[in-house]
Amino acid sequence: MKAQISEAFLDTASVADRFLPIQSLEMDKINRYIDNIRHLPPAPTVAVQLLNLFSDPNRDVDRIVELVNVDPSLTAATLKRCNSASHGGGEPVTDMFQAVCQLGFYEVYCIVTAMIASQTMTQVRAKYASDATRLWRHTVTTAVTASLLSRRVHTVDATAFTAGLLHDIGKLVFISKEGITYAQMVRESGFYGSKLAIAEEQVFGFTHAALGARLLARWGLPENICTAVKLHHDPPATDEKSNGLAATVNFANYLAHKMIDGSTMAHACPQAMDLLELTPEDIPSLLQEVDKSLQGVQDLLQMHG
Numbered sequence: 001m002k003a004q005i006s007e008a009f010l011d012t013a014s015v016a017d018r019f020l021p022i023q024s025l026e027m028d029k030i031n032r033y034i035d036n037i038r039h040l041p042p043a044p045t046v047a048v049q050l051l052n053l054f055s056d057p058n059r060d061v062d063r064i065v066e067l068v069n070v071d072p073s074l075t076a077a078t079l080k081r082c083n084s085a086s087h088g089g090g091e092p093v094t095d096m097f098q099a100v101c102q103l104g105f106y107e108v109y110c111i112v113t114a115m116i117a118s119q120t121m122t123q124v125r126a127k128y129a130s131d132a133t134r135l136w137r138h139t140v141t142t143a144v145t146a147s148l149l150s151r152r153v154h155t156v157d158a159t160a161f162t163a164g165l166l167h168d169i170g171k172l173v174f175i176s177k178e179g180i181t182y183a184q185m186v187r188e189s190g191f192y193g194s195k196l197a198i199a200e201e202q203v204f205g206f207t208h209a210a211l212g213a214r215l216l217a218r219w220g221l222p223e224n225i226c227t228a229v230k231l232h233h234d235p236p237a238t239d240e241k242s243n244g245l246a247a248t249v250n251f252a253n254y255l256a257h258k259m260i261d262g263s264t265m266a267h268a269c270p271q272a273m274d275l276l277e278l279t280p281e282d283i284p285s286l287l288q289e290v291d292k293s294l295q296g297v298q299d300l301l302q303m304h305g
């Protein structure tokens, strides 16, 4: 199925062209690349509306319930989470209003974000199960870490969680479009680091960070999330307070690699550490905290485990 581009979608795209830190030539290349993907998941319209609603302080539960009910996969995931062992006890919940109230906004928000990432992941999983499992584990770990770090730079934890979970969505797009060619590139260059970015630039003319950011902007995700995704491998400028989310995702990505892949290739970005007011001595306790938080999102981890 060819990606459908509606008029509203094109409006969003032109706004995104202005805010994303991507050169116009590179942007053209990325747009053409995305337009030629045959099996791109449809823009997650309902999920994006929900994400925007969650950032509205005057949101109301009825509107959230209404939107969750539009998408059967979201309804199923929300009820499943509500009735899972961690929230169980008593009669199973079947009413969405009750489920949203019982879980709370943050939990529902995490489910919505996970669905966006998961829909893209499913296509990869069919062909490259081991890569998909590893990438999913990495993105969930980054999301949980970003959420923990967010309070250090006064970023909303749910926004940090979303940016963390979606930061490598460009890799998923590359794998689903290029198949074995990209999987091989990742194996040769390493799962992360500058070698992979250089290889992507040479072959495609842009990195997975730029590709992911552009796709999310076209889907209508908020500007700060798209920018953080674009910058997740770049050192954030220390003089701008608005780079707090970018620093959070950058450092969360580093910690997730450190936890999952060992520390041989990962290097903490000093600028991100400065912005987050962290020192190397803080890292062992942070890793323990992340490990503890991951136990609370086992159902997310198992979605593609």
Ligand SMILES: [Fe+2]
Pocket: 167, 168, 192, 208, 209, 232, 233
């Ligand atoms: Fe990345």
Ligand SMILES: [Fe+2]
Pocket: 138, 142, 167, 168, 192, 253
């Ligand atoms: Fe990553």
